[in-house]
Amino acid sequence: xxxTIFDKLWQAHRIADAGDGADLIAIxxxxxxxxxxxxxxxxLAEAGQPVLAPERAFAIMDHIVSFRAGRGRDESRSPxxxxxxxxxxxxxxxxxxxxxxxxxxxxGIVHVVAPELGLAVPGASIVCxxxxxxxxxxxxxxxxxxxxxxxxxALATGALRVTKPIQKRVCFNGHLGTGVTAKDAALHLISxxxxxxxxxxxxxxxxxxxxxMDIEARLTLCNLAVEFAAFTAVIAPDDKVFAYLQGRxxxxxxxxxxxxxxxxxxxxxxxxxxxxxxxxxxAGDIAPTVSWGTSPEEAVPVTGxxxxxxRPAALSYMxxxxxxxxxxxxxxxxxxxxxxxxxxxxxxxxGDVLRGRQVAEGVRAICVPGxxxxxxxxxxxGLDKVFRQAGFEWGSPGCxxxxxxxxxTFPPGAxxxxxxxxxxEGRQGPGVRTHLASPATVAASAVAGRxxxxxxxxxxxxxx
Amino acid sequence: xxxxxxxxxxxxxxxxxxxxxxxxIIPSREMKAxxxxxxxVGLFAGWRYVSAESxxxxxxxxxxxxxxxxxxxxxAGENFGCGSSRExxxxxxxxxxxxxxxxxxxGAIFRDNCVRNGILPIxxxxxDVQAIAVQAxxxxxxxxxxxxxxxxxxxxxxxxxxxxxxxxxxxxxxxxIGLTQSRSGEISAFLDRDRAARPxxxxx
Numbered sequence: 001x002x003x004t005i006f007d008k009l010w011q012a013h014r015i016a017d018a019g020d021g022a023d024l025i026a027i028x029x030x031x032x033x034x035x036x037x038x039x040x041x042x043x044l045a046e047a048g049q050p051v052l053a054p055e056r057a058f059a060i061m062d063h064i065v066s067f068r069a070g071r072g073r074d075e076s077r078s079p080x081x082x083x084x085x086x087x088x089x090x091x092x093x094x095x096x097x098x099x100x101x102x103x104x105x106x107x108g109i110v111h112v113v114a115p116e117l118g119l120a121v122p123g124a125s126i127v128c129x130x131x132x133x134x135x136x137x138x139x140x141x142x143x144x145x146x147x148x149x150x151x152x153x154a155l156a157t158g159a160l161r162v163t164k165p166i167q168k169r170v171c172f173n174g175h176l177g178t179g180v181t182a183k184d185a186a187l188h189l190i191s192x193x194x195x196x197x198x199x200x201x202x203x204x205x206x207x208x209x210x211x212x213m214d215i216e217a218r219l220t221l222c223n224l225a226v227e228f229a230a231f232t233a234v235i236a237p238d239d240k241v242f243a244y245l246q247g248r249x250x251x252x253x254x255x256x257x258x259x260x261x262x263x264x265x266x267x268x269x270x271x272x273x274x275x276x277x278x279x280x281x282x283a284g285d286i287a288p289t290v291s292w293g294t295s296p297e298e299a300v301p302v303t304g305x306x307x308x309x310x311r312p313a314a315l316s317y318m319x320x321x322x323x324x325x326x327x328x329x330x331x332x333x334x335x336x337x338x339x340x341x342x343x344x345x346x347x348x349x350x351g352d353v354l355r356g357r358q359v360a361e362g363v364r365a366i367c368v369p370g371x372x373x374x375x376x377x378x379x380x381x382g383l384d385k386v387f388r389q390a391g392f393e394w395g396s397p398g399c400x401x402x403x404x405x406x407x408x409t410f411p412p413g414a415x416x417x418x419x420x421x422x423x424x425e426g427r428q429g430p431g432v433r434t435h436l437a438s439p440a441t442v443a444a445s446a447v448a449g450r451x452x453x454x455x456x457x458x459x460x461x462x463x464x
Numbered sequence: 465x466x467x468x469x470x471x472x473x474x475x476x477x478x479x480x481x482x483x484x485x486x487x488x489i490i491p492s493r494e495m496k497a498x499x500x501x502x503x504x505v506g507l508f509a510g511w512r513y514v515s516a517e518s519x520x521x522x523x524x525x526x527x528x529x530x531x532x533x534x535x536x537x538x539x540a541g542e543n544f545g546c547g548s549s550r551e552x553x554x555x556x557x558x559x560x561x562x563x564x565x566x567x568x569x570x571g572a573i574f575r576d577n578c579v580r581n582g583i584l585p586i587x588x589x590x591x592d593v594q595a596i597a598v599q600a601x602x603x604x605x606x607x608x609x610x611x612x613x614x615x616x617x618x619x620x621x622x623x624x625x626x627x628x629x630x631x632x633x634x635x636x637x638x639x640x641i642g643l644t645q646s647r648s649g650e651i652s653a654f655l656d657r658d659r660a661a662r663p664x665x666x667x668x
Binding site for chain 1: 481482483485487488491492493495496497498499500510516542543546547548549550551552554569571572573576577580581627628629631632640641643644645647648650651654655658662663664665666667
């Protein structure tokens with residue numbers, strides 16, 4: 001019978017019927033971070049439960065760590081936050097699982113690090129008590145976010161009981177226009193079909209525009225599936241994925257590579273496979289997209305207006321009027337980073353706008369690379385200088401400004417253009433007004449001092 | 465483990481907003497310890513208090529109104545509990561005394577977190593949720609019978625769907641880790657087969 005890629009991933013990990021319509025699914029990798037993983041390790045230890053496969057469990061410090069350049073080993077961004085770092089470190093060591101600590105050369109945001117290290121490979125089942133785990137479907141992995149209790153479950157038993165989700169395919173056909181990115185494609189999709197549009201579904205992203213994306217863009221696209229309420233997302237792995245993974249520390253070694261690759265090549269949707277729903281989008285219709293409200297569905301083209309039927313609560317929180325033109329809104333801050341858009345290609349895209357230009361007066365601009373590896377690569381090609389010379393702060397890797405847990409942030413009422421994933425009320429700090437956008441849009445807005453279309457900011461070296 | 469959920473009667477508080485995310489249910493700044501406890505004070509902190517520092521109640525927030533202070537059921541809009549996976553949102557709701565949430569739909573991880581902590585997520589069509597909210601505003605109590613899969617509010621009874629696995633966990637107050645450990649023989653056999661088939665996963 002014809003199968004989707006998701007069917008194949010599911011079948012490969014299905015240990016048994018768990019009863020009640022659920023399946024017992026084998027978990028290949030459990031990823032943890034100090035914010036929600038520490039409490040799982042603590043509960044397990046208190047229950048006297050050992051970790052079944054500590055060699056396949058990884059704790060990474062990312063959420064609460066300070067983004068201050070030159071930060072200390074236990075330095076947290078929020079007051080009292082160091083307890084999450086120190087306790088998670090102690091419990092990870094006691095449990096015997098891998099630990100990527102704050103001062104480790106591999107440290108970074110868990111969903112940025114997992115592909116870098118080859119922990120996320122096609123066909124692997126990966127869970128993490130973090131909603132953006134769906135990012136890793138970009139490599140053809142079966143990856144989804146869970147709660148802390150389910151993380152305990154996976155650590156203790158090596159398996160989870162899961163009811164198979166429904167399946168949707170979203171095809172981006174044609175080509176994305178110049179200056180239009182995976183971030184814009186995702187915001188466009190969510191604005192068309194709603195933040196609940198992917199509810200209870202595993203989503204396969206496909207189509208020529210997805211095939212044309214590099215791995216980092218695919219990670220951005222899949223990252224935002226949870227903002228579409230999806231169970232997860234997946235993209236069929238191709239030669240780009242195999243080339244990306246070869247030689248990475250946890251990827252199959254030379255001896256096993258050809259066997260692994262052969263099995264990965266079978267991970268695609270068969271021609272006649274059926275989906276519960278299909279969405280087709282012409283990629284050429286997508287503009288650089290910016291959110292105006294407090295849900296990711298409240299987004300319009302950067303050259304567009306706040307809708308006339310906008311929710312009053314969203315308008316009130318965002319300090320906007322219906323009909324306001326987005327690219328005329330003055331801003332107070334920008335942020336580039338996060339598991340959505342904190343990788344090297346994101347920094348390069350922003351750097352192309354910033355090179356030879358200055359952040360507008362009165363705008364606080366912060367860039368936090370997604371991992372130590374991204375930071376090193378960016379510094380090796382001089383991107384840190386481009387950002388610093390433009391007037392950006394250049395921080396140490398972590399989840400940083402994407403969510404607020406106390407401590408330093410933008411002031412209440414500040415209008416901030418951000419390469420992150422959530423424009424929820426208070427997400428970046430009490431009263432902070434977040435507009436989601438691509439890294440290039442964020443950089444252009446920083447320079448203009450208002451929300452701006454990056455297509456109007458050609459690279460300076462091309463101009464001269 | 466969560467206490468079993470069979471029949472529950474209580475006050476229902478209407479919070480008729482769509483896309484209420486877990487950052488609203490418990491802001492990250494309210495997660496102060498590596499713990500499941502002590503979180504209810506931070507529940508809906510951004511809406512419930514005039515300011516995070518003063519903890520002065522925001523009088524017009526539903527859970528601060530005298531009629532709803534002891535609510536044990538929430539009535540909400542679409543996609544309730546979307547966003548961050550933080551189980552702290554559910555721990556805060558449970559500690560506050562919430563036993564069931566009625567909404568058009570739920571964030572997937574939040575829904576599972578509810579079931580793991582003895583909170584019943586009830587999905588109903590919008591018009592039913594709206595009707596229940598209207599009744600709740602006028603002070604009607606709700607009665608939920610999970611084994612029967614019905615909910616009564618005023619003169620109306622609503623039948624709801626719930627997947628069999630979630631129902632079994634809730635009604636039994638069961639620990640899924642224990643359920644899965646009872647299958648450890650099958651898990652070991654799978655791992656032995658899979659280690660041979662996909663050795664690269666196991667770091668051979």
